[in-house]
C-alpha cells in the first residue's frame with residue numbers, strides 16, 4: 001500500500017505525448033506527475049493521439065502510477081479575472097483544455113484563478129465565478145483545482161478567503177477544489193513552518209476536503225514577499241524540515257504532491273537552466289534526509305550524457 005504520491009512537472013511533446021510524460025516521470029522515481037498539454041505561455045495545441053494515450057495508460061498501470069492522481073496544468077495565460085477583449089477567448093480555451101484533459105483520461109486540472117489587472121479583487125473574483133460557471137456543466141468529468149497564488153501583481157486567490165469566495169459561487173461545487181502551492185502561500189504571507197495552523201485555517205475557511213493537490217516548492221524569498229520564485233527542495237526560505245513535515249503530514253495522506261522546483265544550471269555563472277532536479281529531490285524526500293550536495297550531484301549525473 002503506497003500512501004505517498006510524489007512526482008514532478010514533466011514535459012508533454014507533440015510526438016510522444018503522454019507516453020513521453022510517463023517515461024519522464026518514471027525516470028525520476030515518481031508515481032504521479034503533472035504536465036501542460038502544450039506550451040504554458042501560448043494556446044497552440046496539437047491533436048491528442050488515441051493510440052499513444054492508450055499505450056500511456058497501459059504503462060501507468062504496469063508501473064503503479066495512479067492515473068486518478070495525475071494532473072494537467074492549464075496554460076497560465078488564461079485569465080478569467082479580467083473581462084477584457086480576451087475574456088471570451090480565455091473561457092473558450094479553458095473549455096477546450098478540459099476536453100483535451102478528458103481525452104487524455106486525466107481527471108485533475110490545475111488553474112490559476114487569474115489577475116484582475118486593476119479592476120480590484122472583488123470584481124476579479126466575480127469575473128472568475130462567472131467564467132467558471134460558463135465552463136463547467138453537469139457533464140464535466142474533470143476536477144478543476146484553483147491554485148493558491150503568491151500575490152504577484154494583481155493576482156486573485158492569494159488568500160484562503162478569496163479562494164473560498166470563488167468556491168462559494170460555483171454552480172457545480174463538487175467539481176471545483178484547491179491546489180495549495182507551498183512557495184505561493186509562503187510568498188503570500190502564510191507561515192508554512194507552522195503548517196498545522198495553516199491546515200486549521202484552511203479547514204475553517206475552505207474545508208480540508210477541498211484540498212486535492214499540493215505543489216511542493218521551496219521559495220527564494222522571504223515570507224510575504226509576493227515574488228513567486230521557486231527554489232530547489234531544501235535550499236530556500238522554507239527549508240527541508242518544513243517541506244518534509246508537509247509531505248508526510250497525517251492529514252495530507254493520499255493527496256498528490258507535485259514538485260515544480262527550478263531546473264539546475266550547468267554552473268554557478270550561467271543563468272541557463274538545463275538539468276531537471278526531480279530524480280534527486282524525490283530521492284531525498286523518500287529518504288527523508290537532506291542531500292547537501294544536491295546541485296553538485298545533479299550536475300554530475302547529467303553531465304555524463
Ligand code: FE
Pocket residue numbers: 073110112147
Ligand atoms: Fe501553477
Ligand code: FE
Pocket residue numbers: 147181215260
Ligand atoms: Fe504551483
Ligand code: ZN
Pocket residue numbers: 183184228229230
Ligand atoms: Zn509559482
